[in-house]
Amino acid sequence: MEKMKALCKRNIAFPIFALFFLVVTLLHQLGIVNSYFMQVMMLACIYIIMAESLNILNGMTGLSSLGQAGFMSVGAYSSAIFTTYILHVSSLPEPLQVVAFVAATLVGAVMAAICGVLIGIPALRLRGDYLAIVTLGFCEVIRAIWRVVPADIAGGAFGLTGIPKLANFFWAFLFMILSLYFCRNYMDSSFGRACLAIRDNEIAADTMGIDCFRYKTIAFASSAFIAGVAGSLYAHLLSYIHPDVFSYAKSSDFLVYLYAGGVGSISGAMLGALALTVLPELLRFLNDWRLVIYGALLLCIILFRPTGLFGGREFAFLQLKTGGIRVFHVSTFTNWVKGLFRGEKRVKEGAGK
Amino acid sequence: MSVLKADHITINFGGLVAVDDFDIEIEKGELWAIIGPNGAGKTTVFNMLTGIYYPTKGEIYVDGEKMTAKKPFEFARAGISRTFQNIRLFGGSSVLDNVKMAHTMDCHYGYKDMVFRGKKYHAEEERITKESMELLDLFGLADKRDYFATQLPYGEQRKLEIVRALATKPKLLLLDEPAAGMSPGEIDEVIALINRVHTEMNQTILMIEHHMKLVMSIAQKIKVLEFGRTISEGTPEYVQNDPLVIAAYLGGDPDAHA
Ligand SMILES: Nc1ncnc2c1ncn2[C@@H]1O[C@H](COP(=O)(O)OP(=O)(O)OP(=O)(O)O)[C@@H](O)[C@H]1O
Numbered sequence A: 001m002e003k004m005k006a007l008c009k010r011n012i013a014f015p016i017f018a019l020f021f022l023v024v025t026l027l028h029q030l031g032i033v034n035s036y037f038m039q040v041m042m043l044a045c046i047y048i049i050m051a052e053s054l055n056i057l058n059g060m061t062g063l064s065s066l067g068q069a070g071f072m073s074v075g076a077y078s079s080a081i082f083t084t085y086i087l088h089v090s091s092l093p094e095p096l097q098v099v100a101f102v103a104a105t106l107v108g109a110v111m112a113a114i115c116g117v118l119i120g121i122p123a124l125r126l127r128g129d130y131l132a133i134v135t136l137g138f139c140e141v142i143r144a145i146w147r148v149v150p151a152d153i154a155g156g157a158f159g160l161t162g163i164p165k166l167a168n169f170f171w172a173f174l175f176m177i178l179s180l181y182f183c184r185n186y187m188d189s190s191f192g193r194a195c196l197a198i199r200d201n202e203i204a205a206d207t208m209g210i211d212c213f214r215y216k217t218i219a220f221a222s223s224a225f226i227a228g229v230a231g232s233l234y235a236h237l238l239s240y241i242h243p244d245v246f247s248y249a250k251s252s253d254f255l256v257y258l259y260a261g262g263v264g265s266i267s268g269a270m271l272g273a274l275a276l277t278v279l280p281e282l283l284r285f286l287n288d289w290r291l292v293i294y295g296a297l298l299l300c301i302i303l304f305r306p307t308g309l310f311g312g313r314e315f316a317f318l319q320l321k322t323g324g325i326r327v328f329h330v331s332t333f334t335n336w337v338k339g340l341f342r343g344e345k346r347v348k349e350g351a352g353k
Numbered sequence B: 001m002s003v004l005k006a007d008h009i010t011i012n013f014g015g016l017v018a019v020d021d022f023d024i025e026i027e028k029g030e031l032w033a034i035i036g037p038n039g040a041g042k043t044t045v046f047n048m049l050t051g052i053y054y055p056t057k058g059e060i061y062v063d064g065e066k067m068t069a070k071k072p073f074e075f076a077r078a079g080i081s082r083t084f085q086n087i088r089l090f091g092g093s094s095v096l097d098n099v100k101m102a103h104t105m106d107c108h109y110g111y112k113d114m115v116f117r118g119k120k121y122h123a124e125e126e127r128i129t130k131e132s133m134e135l136l137d138l139f140g141l142a143d144k145r146d147y148f149a150t151q152l153p154y155g156e157q158r159k160l161e162i163v164r165a166l167a168t169k170p171k172l173l174l175l176d177e178p179a180a181g182m183s184p185g186e187i188d189e190v191i192a193l194i195n196r197v198h199t200e201m202n203q204t205i206l207m208i209e210h211h212m213k214l215v216m217s218i219a220q221k222i223k224v225l226e227f228g229r230t231i232s233e234g235t236p237e238y239v240q241n242d243p244l245v246i247a248a249y250l251g252g253d254p255d256a257h258a
């Protein structure tokens, strides 16, 4: 208990997220929000993980990836094959099913990370648009592979059906928090700073003793790992996956979430994915006009806030130090609550002249 | 053993011999300067000494270790750090982070410590922050820690580059025109700072500089380059009175001064 208290004090984000989780669950139990809303929330969690995964590459390291859906599909397929065909989870008792699901998610994440390294090693000699095209190609190759794998292993062109529905709001939310925690810790460490240095000036990073190739590979593996987690959640939530779900169009969705939210910002990636997953649902009453308005809103965000909704800022409750965020002191409760949501500027602006 | 030894290094770019037969041996604690007109090949020498360019001929040794075909980050690990003539700060990051980034190679915790934030992580981060702040303090930049590096005025950006280079705890510090573009007042400040780093921290330094006042007042030994060739070498007094040097700078006839 004491340990728990200390942990919460060091990570104020935990109690906040726990509270959010309890409120949503309670609303669902009371019938105030329906199952459809819960489904949207779960997808939002998964897309937040994907936006964070992309943020490690595009935001922190300055590597453009258009193949994020590819990593996600590796996680989805390998975890689904693991639970459905290898373990035959549906015949196991319930507590074991949960263990199997967590294990499968790990398997999916590790497989994705391995792919990340395999694609990273040859691709990292390239830069900018060229790297983007290679990752795009990777995404398409993976998709083609899922089509040609025999139907009794991965479902072939018809997609993989009958995946046990093991993921729920609890798991989606938990893995989202763990991903955020991971990204926060990554950014606030020598690993994250090395990535930021490479993004800002690769030659200078190199001459300061940063092994750029090593840190880029680590970034690729880490990004793919959490994309794999999202993939596993996705497969075990919808219980059906098809190669075409993980096309480059999906990758570009994640890109839009990230840039609308604020590339380079962990809070921004979170906010962008959440807003752009929930928004189309809120606009359903507009019927045919829905996508028009959605597109127009997106344009407005990018035109009026080119750095994204939360670019260059972080929620104070994430307690990020890197980027110059000042340590967060709790003085009074009101200040505290205000501080939580105000979104502190990571670095002072315009004052240096 | 010498900190740095460049053994007759030469580099060609296509037909152009940018640096021809450059030879230097720097002992611990010395302060050297390279001077020479624009395009003489000074920055190119630095680029070879930090692994950005490979010499076409000749060898480089750091602390007796042969550095042939090593990459820039390996030069940094061997103990060479530098600043850039055209400033290359980590512009998207804060002043403090710029310095912390230079600590990447002496940050001794692994991936696992990073993910789970063990004791080692906290201890190392604390040490790195403390050391970075001490250096920033020495250069009067401590209260600017939260600014973007690119928001600093020009002179302070140059200072921050020196701080960042020092943060790698180099055996040899290379400064490429540390006073370029500074006002006379700032130049005096830079002279004092380099002097302090040299004497108090016993830092071995090799610098490129155009300001004669700066060079002559603090350098112990000077090399003069012109069109890639070394035309003179010695103490400030000797170099200042060398007819070849006077000719190179004033464009006159060397014999006229002899
Ligand atoms: N990568 C390169 N490719 C081709 N030529 C180069 C390259 N780098 C430098 N040079 C040439 O080498 C010569 C020396 O350049 P360098 O930058 O070393 O001069 P410098 O002494 O530093 O001059 P300055 O005082 O202007 O900084 C110049 O003629 C330059 O054009």
Ligand SMILES: [Mg+2]
Binding pocket: B042, B043, B044, B085
């Ligand atoms: Mg130069």
